[in-house]
Amino acid sequence: xxxxxxxxxxxxxxxxxxxxxxxxxxxxxxxxxxxxxxxxxxxxxxxxxxxxxxxxxxxxxxxxxxxxxxxxxxxxxxxxxxxxxxxxxxxxxxxxxxxxxxxxxxxxxxxxxxxxxxxxxxxxxxxx
Amino acid sequence: xxxxxxxxxxxxxxxxxxxxxxxxxxxxxxxxxxxxxxxxxxxxxxxxxxxxxxxxxxxxxxxxxxxxxxxxxxxxxxxxxxxxxxxxxxxxxxxxxxxxxxxxxxxxxxxxxxxxxxxxxxxxxxxxxxxxxxxxxxxxxxxxxxxxxxxxxxxxxxxxxxxxxxxxxxx
Numbered sequence: 001x002x003x004x005x006x007x008x009x010x011x012x013x014x015x016x017x018x019x020x021x022x023x024x025x026x027x028x029x030x031x032x033x034x035x036x037x038x039x040x041x042x043x044x045x046x047x048x049x050x051x052x053x054x055x056x057x058x059x060x061x062x063x064x065x066x067x068x069x070x071x072x073x074x075x076x077x078x079x080x081x082x083x084x085x086x087x088x089x090x091x092x093x094x095x096x097x098x099x100x101x102x103x104x105x106x107x108x109x110x111x112x113x114x115x116x117x118x119x120x121x122x123x124x125x126x127x128x
Numbered sequence: 129x130x131x132x133x134x135x136x137x138x139x140x141x142x143x144x145x146x147x148x149x150x151x152x153x154x155x156x157x158x159x160x161x162x163x164x165x166x167x168x169x170x171x172x173x174x175x176x177x178x179x180x181x182x183x184x185x186x187x188x189x190x191x192x193x194x195x196x197x198x199x200x201x202x203x204x205x206x207x208x209x210x211x212x213x214x215x216x217x218x219x220x221x222x223x224x225x226x227x228x229x230x231x232x233x234x235x236x237x238x239x240x241x242x243x244x245x246x247x248x249x250x251x252x253x254x255x256x257x258x259x260x261x262x263x264x265x266x267x268x269x270x271x272x273x274x275x276x277x278x279x280x281x282x283x284x285x286x287x288x289x290x291x292x293x294x295x296x297x298x299x
Contacts (some may be wrong), residue, residue, distance in 0.1 A: 005232065006232060006234065006235070007229075007230060007231055007232045007235060008230060009227065009230035009231040009232075009235050010231055010232055010234055010235035010238070013231070013235050013238060013239065014238070014273060017238075017242075017269050017272075017273055018273075020269065021266045021269050021270055024262075024265060024266040024269075025266055028266075043256075043258060045256075045257060046256070046257025046258060088201055088202065089201065091160050091161075094160035095160045096160070102263075104260065104263050106252070106256065106260060108204075108252060108255060108256065109204060111255060111256055111257075113256055113258050113260070
């Protein structure tokens with residue numbers, strides 16, 4: 001058993017994963033449309049907490065969440081992030097700013113998800 | 129005698145798995161993506177798969193997950209590590225027993241890492257009640273190739289060394 005040698009399955013595996021990743025990345029970039037309205041959707045436990053239109057935001061807005069875990073979310077014009085969190089590994093805070101449609105920040109301990117949804121301006125009349 | 133040696137080997141592997149997984153927590157993860165880590169405990173899982181039965185492998189993974197969860201991030205991470213650990217151990221065991229001609233230990237380790245990540249994403253989606261699988265899939269696939277290759281290579285070297293010395297023979 002030579003440890004340097006890759007068997008045929010290994011090679012096929014690595015190449016096919018690389019192809020899948022490239023396709024997934026391409027699909028993601030195609031989706032991004034700069035003319036879209038940026039709307040941040042904050043959900044906890046699957047329930048909608050708040051929806052903010054980031055394009056129209058004049059002043060920074062702080063959203064305080066306190067459901068077992070204290071969290072502060074900061075929304076500014078065109079961007080949003082987890083600012084502070086009491087969760088142990090701080091993955092959500094380290095994710096940093098979300099700026100494009102499709103960006104996501106997740107905090108598993110508090111079950112909070114921030115997603116930037118991009119809506120086309122024409123379709124933006126839909127009411128919620 | 130054989131049974132005793134086997135039990136001793138299982139205990140040694142459990143202890144090693146726990147120690148390696150705890151040591152891994154010291155290594156900082158450069159990317160802030162939930163679920164990205166080296167998965168060094170996987171090395172022990174693969175060694176167990178090569179030398180022991182499926183039942184023993186699952187016991188080792190199960191106990192490692194529980195002890196590491198209690199000692200580190202708390203019981204909340206347990207569903208993630210159990211789902212990922214047990215499922216990837218099962219898949220890697222099947223591949224090692226049935227498809228060793230096609231895949232080396234490195235390839236099996238990569239598939240194990242992918243399985244681990246997919247299981248964790250599924251649990252995350254269930255807990256968050258929102259599908260996050262597609263969003264994190266590309267980065268987790270890339271990280272699975274890298275970490276799977278690293279842990280797979282270490283496992284392969286270790287397995288070869290153990291076979292050469294005959295440490296686990298006569299069980």
